[in-house]
Amino acid sequence: AFINLQNSKTNIHIIGVDSDLFFTANENKDTFKQLAQAKSNVTYGEIQSLHGHDAFLIEFEQMQQLLKGVFDANGKSAKIKILKFGGKSLSNGEGLGRVLEIITNKVKNGENIAVVLSAREKATDQLEAILNKAAKGLDYREDFENFERYQKHTFKNINLSEEFQELVKLFEGVTLLGDYSAKIKDQVLAYGELISGKLITKLLIGEGINAKLLDSRRLIKTDDSYGDAKLLEDVSRENVIHEFSNLKPDEVPLITGFIASTETDETTTLGRNGSNYTASLIANFLDAEELENYTHVDGIFTANPEFVSEAQRIEQLSYSEANELANFGATILHAKTIIPLIEKNIPLRVLNTFNNENEGTLISAKSSKEGIKSLSVIENEALINLEGRGLLGKVGIDARIFRTLSQNNISVSIISQGSSERGIGLVVNSEKAHLAKRALEMEFESDFQSRDINTITIVSEVSVISIVGQDLSTFHKPYNALIKNQIVPLLFNNTISGKNVSLVVKKSDLHKALNVMHGQIFGISKKVNLAIFGHGNVGGTLVDQILASKKGIEERKGINLNVFALANSKKLLLNKDGISKKWEEEINEKGIPYTVEHIFDYAKIHHLENLIAIDNTASQDFVANYFDFIENGFDLVSSNKIANTLGFDYYRLIRDELAKKQKQYLYETNVGAGLPLIDTIKLLHLSGENITRIKGVFSGSLSYIFNTFSEKDTSFSKILKSAISNGYTEPDPREDLSGNDVGRKLLILARELELENEFDDISIQNLIPVSLRNGSVKEFLNELEVLDDYFSKIKDNQEPNHVLRYVGDLYGDLQKEKGKLEVKLVSVPKESALGQVKGSDSIIEIYTESYGEHPLVIQGAGAGAAVTARGVFGDILRIAEKI
Numbered sequence: 024a025f026i027n028l029q030n031s032k033t034n035i036h037i038i039g040v041d042s043d044l045f046f047t048a049n050e051n052k053d054t055f056k057q058l059a060q061a062k063s064n065v066t067y068g069e070i071q072s073l074h075g076h077d078a079f080l081i082e083f084e085q086m087q088q089l090l091k092g093v094f095d096a097n098g099k100s101a102k103i104k105i106l107k108f109g110g111k112s113l114s115n116g117e118g119l120g121r122v123l124e125i126i127t128n129k130v131k132n133g134e135n136i137a138v139v140l141s142a143r144e145k146a147t148d149q150l151e152a153i154l155n156k157a158a159k160g161l162d163y164r165e166d167f168e169n170f171e172r173y174q175k176h177t178f179k180n181i182n183l184s185e186e187f188q189e190l191v192k193l194f195e196g197v198t199l200l201g202d203y204s205a206k207i208k209d210q211v212l213a214y215g216e217l218i219s220g221k222l223i224t225k226l227l228i229g230e231g232i233n234a235k236l237l238d239s240r241r242l243i244k245t246d247d248s249y250g251d252a253k254l255l256e257d258v259s260r261e262n263v264i265h266e267f268s269n270l271k272p273d274e275v276p277l278i279t280g281f282i283a284s285t286e287t288d289e290t291t292t293l294g295r296n297g298s299n300y301t302a303s304l305i306a307n308f309l310d311a312e313e314l315e316n317y318t319h320v321d322g323i324f325t326a327n328p329e330f331v332s333e334a335q336r337i338e339q340l341s342y343s344e345a346n347e348l349a350n351f352g353a354t355i356l357h358a359k360t361i362i363p364l365i366e367k368n369i370p371l372r373v374l375n376t377f378n379n380e381n382e383g384t385l386i387s388a389k390s391s392k393e394g395i396k397s398l399s400v401i402e403n404e405a406l407i408n409l410e411g412r413g414l415l416g417k418v419g420i421d422a423r424i425f426r427t428l429s430q431n432n433i434s435v436s437i438i439s440q441g442s443s444e445r446g447i448g449l450v451v452n453s454e455k456a457h458l459a460k461r462a463l464e465m466e467f468e469s470d471f472q473s474r475d476i477n478t479i480t481i482v483s484e485v486s487v488i489s490i491v492g493q494d495l496s497t498f499h500k501p502y503n504a505l506i507k508n509q510i511v512p513l514l515f516n517n518t519i520s521g522k523n524v525s526l527v528v529k530k531s532d533l534h535k536a537l538n539v540m541h542g543q544i545f546g547i548s549k550k551v552n553l554a555i556f557g558h559g560n561v562g563g564t565l566v567d568q569i570l571a572s573k574k575g576i577e578e579r580k581g582i583n584l585n586v587f588a589l590a591n592s593k594k595l596l597l598n599k600d601g602i603s604k605k606w607e608e609e610i611n612e613k614g615i616p617y618t619v620e621h622i623f624d625y626a627k628i629h630h631l632e633n634l635i636a637i638d639n640t641a642s643q644d645f646v647a648n649y650f651d652f653i654e655n656g657f658d659l660v661s662s663n664k665i666a667n668t669l670g671f672d673y674y675r676l677i678r679d680e681l682a683k684k685q686k687q688y689l690y691e692t693n694v695g696a697g698l699p700l701i702d703t704i705k706l707l708h709l710s711g712e713n714i715t716r717i718k719g720v721f722s723g724s725l726s727y728i729f730n731t732f733s734e735k736d737t738s739f740s741k742i743l744k745s746a747i748s749n750g751y752t753e754p755d756p757r758e759d760l761s762g763n764d765v766g767r768k769l770l771i772l773a774r775e776l777e778l779e780n781e782f783d784d785i786s787i788q789n790l791i792p793v794s795l796r797n798g799s800v801k802e803f804l805n806e807l808e809v810l811d812d813y814f815s816k817i818k819d820n821q822e823p824n825h826v827l828r829y830v831g832d833l834y835g836d837l838q839k840e841k842g843k844l845e846v847k848l849v850s851v852p853k854e855s856a857l858g859q860v861k862g863s864d865s866i867i868e869i870y871t872e873s874y875g876e877h878p879l880v881i882q883g884a885g886a887g888a889a890v891t892a893r894g895v896f897g898d899i900l901r902i903a904e905k906i
């Protein structure tokens with residue numbers, strides 16, 4: 024093992040190699056001598072020269088004792104820490120500034136560090152792009168100038184001309200040849216790291232740090248597989264240890280990542296993102312205490328936060344969990360990078376350069392308790408389908424496929440084959456899809472002729488989502504959520520051991536799919552996106568109720584209700600992040616004329632999941648959109664009764680459509696406002712209870728009018744007027760008095776019992792004299808006194824102790840196709856259930872076979888904006904919980 028220890032207080036620098044022999048080298052040999060002498064049992068050998076230092080040869084155990092004395096006193100371990108900075112961390116401006124600050128602070132704290140640097144910003148990509156242009160003979164000057172300008176930025180006194188001259192030469196050569204080798208490419212790409220290394224070293228020196236650039240080509244040796252060179256471990260280890268033993272105590276080593284060289288000193292690279300690998304190797308060789316990998320994100324997340332805003336940082340991962348993630352695109356965690364760390368049990372911390380408050384993600388031998396879960400993505404893939412009848416039972420097809428693909432250096436991320444062997448699906452990188460297809464067509468040419476294989480097709484633009492840490496036992500949850508959101512995976516498979524499930528989806532569905540599944544898997548708030556139509560009494564109250572209780576619902580139920588659309592008959596207000604409490608102002612100012620298509624498009628563009636449309640209008644026109652909503656993936660909630668009282672054919676059709684699209688439609692407030700009426704009746708009916716009659720006061724306004732009229736000695740018109748001014752009636756009170764509203768409610772209940780009644784089947788007693796039925800509202804309101812005589816007579820003609828009630832009554836043989844529906848004014852005994860209702864309450868009696876003569880009675884406020892809005896809210900929550 025190797026140790027490199029510095030004690031800033033005593034200025035002692037100790038370097039050890041191997042397990043039983045230790046050298047100590049030290050700038051100040053007298054200090055060391057004194058220290059050793061002070062510990063009488065420590066004997067030290069001759070002073071020798073080791074790589075130019077004075078060194079003492081002493082035995083291992085004595086060394087240990089000595090170290091104890093020196094380093095415990097200092098209170099901190101002096102094992103080396105490796106810091107690695109990625110391209111985005113090294114960008115001009117804030118990034119670079121922070122990197123300098125992080126390094127300087129550590130050095131000033133006396134920490135023993137080594138720094139591994141990648142190329143700055145997108146240098147590697149840019150160099151590769153210029154190279155390709157040069158090879159094609161295209162004009163790359165502008166790109167090159169941009170590259171140079173960025174890299175040189177405004178740094179003075181830092182001379183990069185040598186590097187740029189070399190690059191100019193290389194590109195000119197490539198232009199002349201019209202081609203380049205993998206070897207040349209590595210030489211070119213190396214400049215990303217070389218420039219970065221030189222620059223940052225100089226900047227640190229400017230900060231007073233004794234920074235020393237170590238060109239990793241002198242340290243890390245590889246074979247000559249350019250572009251993805253393989254490590255020669257022993258020499259590399261030796262080189263690193265040697266180089267580090269030569270460092271002066273206050274020297275801070277900076278190492279270029281990614282690049283290496285062959286034994287004959289040809290530049291090689293370790294594969295894209297290879298500076299992570301360099302850092303792990305250095306950590307391994309030096310037995311580092313920890314590797315800190317500085318990125319531009321806060322750590323490893325449960326999903327990419329750019330796709331899923333609810334994604335959470337994972338605090339801790341085990342190496343093997345990290346490795347699972349690495350298989351799906353987390354480059355920092357690539358197996359190659361993790362293995363050298365596992366070997367020496369070195370923890371890896373993924374940190375954010377731009378956020379020094381954050382603890383990042385710690386990857387070590389310790390596994391997280393519950394086991395981690397994460398969603399990872401490979402974005403740009405293509406699905407290749409091999410189809411043929413002759414594949415059945417044929418041996419060796421798969422082997423041929425894989426041989427062909429591997430010969431073409433195409434790796435397959437997913438393979439799926441049904442047991443019928445009619446077809447095989449393969450997922451490959453989208454850039455390789457056409458090559459793969461051509462190669463397979465060539466390989467299977469004779470099988471085409473023999474018709475064993477019929478087609479090889481490509482589905483381009485697909486993405487692979489992997490749920491790491493997910494097995495099939497609970498997979499139905501995220502899967503159902505996907506289907507409910509109209510995302511049907513093209514294929515999925517699971518690994519038997521590794522506990523992960525992968526799905527292939529259309530790339531256009533990726534964003535939404537991730538969000539939908541993320542909420543399900545992590546049980547963290549699932550977002551439910553609401554489009555609310557109508558913001559009058561009920562609608563407006565509902566919006567306010569939702570905004571007021573949004574936070575509480577998110578905390579208690581994990582449901583994040585997001586009103587992304589609010590509309591009235593003329594204007595639409597859209598905000599994917601949710602409308603604000605000032606919605607009234609906003610819809611006036613920013614509302615736009617619309618059709619529902621606007622809303623569908625908006626939801627699609629912004630990948631909005633879990634959609635619910637809420638109809639609080641009383642409009643017949645709006646109901647015409649219901650099918651479109653279902654078609655576009657919305658569940659429906661409505662306080663609008665119209666859709667349920669149109670023809671029975673329509674009623675059936677909409678339910679068929681809902682079933683087909685697995686959507687829900689709830690309308691509890693259609694009858695008795697917030698009272699749990701429809702739900703109760705539905706439940707009784709579904710459970711097989713035989714409902715024999717439903718009877719009651721369904722209209723809050725008529726309840727108020729007749730309760731008061733029966734009670735008080737006041738004229739009917741006066742009571743009606745007070746009902747109007749209290750807002751108990753519709754703007755045109757005739758809608759209540761006509762009995763149509765009660766008729767509709769009764770019909771809705773009948774249909775819940777699967778009766779096929781139509782509106783015309785209802786016998787309705789219209790309370791408005793014929794003469795008053797047709798004029799304007801105003802005319803009607805001026806002639807209310809006409810009603811007084813009529814109702815007084817009815818009131819007086821009652822038996823003693825009776826009161827008037829306007830009731831709906833559903834009876835008859837309810838097992839038949841149709842029931843009898845009657846809406847009428849009746850006189851009932853005062854002490855009966857119906858006779859006892861007060862105020863504007865509704866009361867509904869449900870008679871069933873089991874309940875016999877004693878009906879189930881549901882009673883309470885059956886009208887009013889607040890209770891109706893509550894009822895609508897309840898329906899929304901019921902759906903939200905299920906999706």
Ligand code: ASP
Nearest residue numbers: 141142147295296297298
């Ligand atoms: N600069 C190299 C690349 O972009 C290595 C790295 O950044 O890790 O692939």
Ligand code: MG
Nearest residue numbers: 109110141296
């Ligand atoms: Mg990079």
